[in-house]
Amino acid sequence: MRYFIELSYNGKNYHGWQIQPDVVSVQEKVNHAVSTITQQKIEVVGAGRTDTGVHASQMFAHFDIEKELIGDVPHKLNSLLPRDIVVYNVFQVNDEKHARFDAISRSYEYKIWLGRNPFLLDFSWQIHSQKIDIDLMNDAAKLLLEFTDFQTFSKVKTDVYTYNCDITEAVWKQKGNELTFHITANRFLRNMVRAIVGTLIDVGLERIDKENFRKIIESKNRSNAGLSVPAKGLFLTNIKY
Numbered sequence: 729m730r731y732f733i734e735l736s737y738n739g740k741n742y743h744g745w746q747i748q749p750d751v752v753s754v755q756e757k758v759n760h761a762v763s764t765i766t767q768q769k770i771e772v773v774g775a776g777r778t779d780t781g782v783h784a785s786q787m788f789a790h791f792d793i794e795k796e797l798i799g800d801v802p803h804k805l806n807s808l809l810p811r812d813i814v815v816y817n818v819f820q821v822n823d824e825k826h827a828r829f830d831a832i833s834r835s836y837e838y839k840i841w842l843g844r845n846p847f848l849l850d851f852s853w854q855i856h857s858q859k860i861d862i863d864l865m866n867d868a869a870k871l872l873l874e875f876t877d878f879q880t881f882s883k884v885k886t887d888v889y890t891y892n893c894d895i896t897e898a899v900w901k902q903k904g905n906e907l908t909f910h911i912t913a914n915r916f917l918r919n920m921v922r923a924i925v926g927t928l929i930d931v932g933l934e935r936i937d938k939e940n941f942r943k944i945i946e947s948k949n950r951s952n953a954g955l956s957v958p959a960k961g962l963f964l965t966n967i968k969y
Contacts, residue, residue, distance in 0.1 A: 738812040761808040781959030835966040860932035882917035926954035
């Protein structure tokens with residue numbers, strides 16, 4: 729039997745989703761909780777990987793067991809998990825349904841706070857006393873929908889079969905001092921969203937213009953793009969199947 733888990737987590741204390749030697753990951757904690765309640769060694773498969781310090785307001789994972797789960801499974805898991813990881817739902821699916829490969833889109837948000845706010849230090853990148861032109865950034869962001877090869881924004885040392893991604897949404901929204909970048913695609917490269925945000929900030933600060941942004945994408949060279957903004961402002965927000 730295959731089950732899906734819907735969960736969220738604060739990524740501050742974790743070296744990302746994926747299990748790695750000698751560091752703490754979200755997947756490790758979920759594996760332990762599911763293994764405990766099922767009394768089997770379970771390795772959950774996530775819908776994707778988030779990097780160190782990145783948050784997820786919605787993540788899915790799946791696992792296989794031989795016996796049907798009974799009782800309030802989310803409650804059982806949450807009683808075993810740290811408080812910065814929360815399970816909302818556990819449900820049975822078709823045995824062929826895959827948390828990663830069957831996802832048709834993923835959405836991220838990146839949050840920037842203009843000024844200082846001590847209550848948002850762990851959940852936003854705070855930019856002090858700088859005027860950013862959101863209209864310029866949105867104009868440049870539209871170019872992302874014209875391209876499919878995003879090698880420019882990929883981490884250099886990464887093993888991928890293709891740099892192609894189909895971006896269907898890329899827009900900045902402002903509410904008071906909070907700027908939020910919304911981006912949706914069928915898949916993302918490692919560090920891609922943070923590199924895109926860093927480069928679009930250069931547009932908003934008028935360090936580069938829209939045509940420079942286009943040339944940066946076309947160059948397929950990471951060194952031409954902007955900085956990789958801090959992980960703490962990035963949230964995986966929605967996965968569609």
